[in-house]
Amino acid sequence: MIPRGTGMVTARQVAESLGVAVSTVGRALADDPRISPRTKLLVREAAERLGYVESLPAQMMRGGSSRLIGLMLPDIRNSFYATIADAMSACCDAAGYQLVFSIADSPEAEARHVRHLASARAAGIVIVPTPDPRPETCEMLARFPHVQLLRRVPGLSPAWFGIDDMECLRAGTAHLIARGHRRIAYIGGSTAYSTGAARLAGFRRAFSEAGIDPALAIERLGPPADGRFGAEAVASLWEEASPPSAIITGAVQLTGAVLQTLAGSRPAGASELAIVGFGDEPSFSWWRGELTAIAMPIQELAQACGSWLIERLQAGAAIEAHAGTASARLVSYPQRG
Template structure:
């Protein structure tokens, strides 16, 4: 491993001069800095960041803690965060919790021990109290989900508005029995989306039983497919379905395809998120387009601002962005003869 001593011996300089040149110390001439950097590059020198941090140099690493990287929603967030942070000299590292609070705690413990510059987190439903303690001294913000114990910095989507708009579109088409496949209500996003679904029915003057809601793990394809079968097997099945997560939307579409359900003739469907394949699935999926990229960019810029603010600015900050309904071919008025259960 090449060290600063090796570079110093090659250039016949002191080790301290080489170290200061690599740290861009103003006491070292530009000519010497150039010589040192050129030699370091030629010799394959890699800085020992841990040692630099022990001498007081700040970390340039930011941790991202999310439930499931397989979800296109989260991978888009990770990509935009990485792109924005990298443009300012910071590096993003990823941790995946699978919505397990103990895995979340283990990841946060390692990030804290590594002395990261900050953490961006999509928290589990009930973060461990030790997770709260670990995050408190760090520059951090919550994404999508908000837990009151984790601070007042939150970047999210108007989940209530998104599901209310989706459901209202189906009501406007004439549907009076609508199924909802969504995430568990113990998650803040799940409860707000369920509230939006029910608000649309209430505002339309429909009875509570007009909505058939099934709730489960938002990233579980197995749950999503089972929920579709459960709804379609009801004594009086729904004439339309609305979904409350990207992964559940994919599961619903897969199950409807396997069952041979004619969309929208037999069943209208409104999805969540606008994945690349949604526009050409079947007749084209009516869905809610989410401002994921804008939300992630805003969050990254906020964190970069906070990292450069001395002292750190602890002012509460909340950013809530709306979604937009994209109408395609998967929704239509219900047919005169209701679809029978399977």
């Protein structure tokens, strides 16, 4: 028996404790199919008992991948993406993988982080892609398993998990129309993003289905994570000859920007505005006006995405075309205060 705390335990010591070859220990830990399930179990139990920590470079030299799964998000400043990271981490931990998180809000950062994950022989990547990834990013991602989350970009993995973006904005806009609103402003993300294009289409579809003149709609599109854009978009609405009676947003960050701007500037008629906000953030609870939130099962979506990827990694299966879609629901809060 080798006592803990007497120095770094080696693979040779693990092998000696079991009476097997050092190569058997390495192959068992690398899940080599030439090693029987019973031997793999014995080796892993002995390694854990002795406190053996396998060298990642040694594992990579045998041609194996790491137990790392990369999660690439464009932002982490709201609970929407924070929930994704938390759910994905729990999913990976339960399956014996380690989540590596990075923020990639530009094609340059995206390429850099993918390169680092590739050099670490990551087992797989879950990525919320930028609208226009660099060619080298696509080439690197093509070499190992990855899944697109929320946004969808041609040229990357055919596997995608996301929200039914068109329907959630259609339903939100239809909710306002049903309450008698016709002059409705949409503040959403640029159509350069797949999510932005789908949400704008949903907004327009609600007008079409209701037979309302599309000229009554007001559209303001820009960077979905830019609070300044959201504030400027709200301010511009009161420059219209006929300001809107309702606002619907197409991004969590824009919802926050709209509420903050309305609370700070208090334009005439703002207190009577009906608002449908994308996202059901706890941080919106301070708002005392009328608010209907587009709430999404984002935790369940992230868990489904992570589990689907891990199942294929464990089975050695190819990443085939797949579309996992979650539906949003409207949560209306009465006026408070």
